[in-house]
Amino acid sequence: MPPRFSYWTVLVDGQPTAFRARDYHELLPTFNRLKARHPGARMMWFQSGRLWDSPEHAQDTFVAERRAATERKREERRPDEPPRDRKWRPGGNHRDPRQKYIDAKKAKWTRFKQNIRQNIERRRDGTMPPRRPRPTPGSDPTRGDE
Secondary structure (H helix, E strand, O other): OOEEEEEEEEEOEEEEEEEOOHHHHHHEEEEHHHHHOOOEEEEEEEEEEEEOOOOOHHHHHHHHHHHHHHHHHHHHHHOOOOOOOOOOOOOOOOOOOOHHHHHHHHHHHHHHHHHHHHHHHHHHOOOOOOOOOOOOOOOOOOOOOO
């Protein structure tokens, strides 16, 4: 079985034992037997290299640490620095270096659509000549109509 990195474990006199389980109720009978012989036995949750009273306690501590870290980052910012938006990037001018290519592609596509719309309008108005018929398979487009 692969090693588990978060589990309930039994401590006897402050020393860990080999008894461990993912489920609290699975380890409870073993814990009760050990408790009869060793009154100082305790069952604790092991996660992230530390012992906790319960999984909820570990989770609450992790959430509080994460919040504190984000608050420290906010406090470290200079007061004259504007808040960061979605387009912020690390570096000198804090902009995406690919943005000019994205904008160029969008402009090209917009011009293409605009040209198509103009051609459709010109055909409707009659200011544009009709399309030439396409050559049929087997005909030679270099020879004129004979």
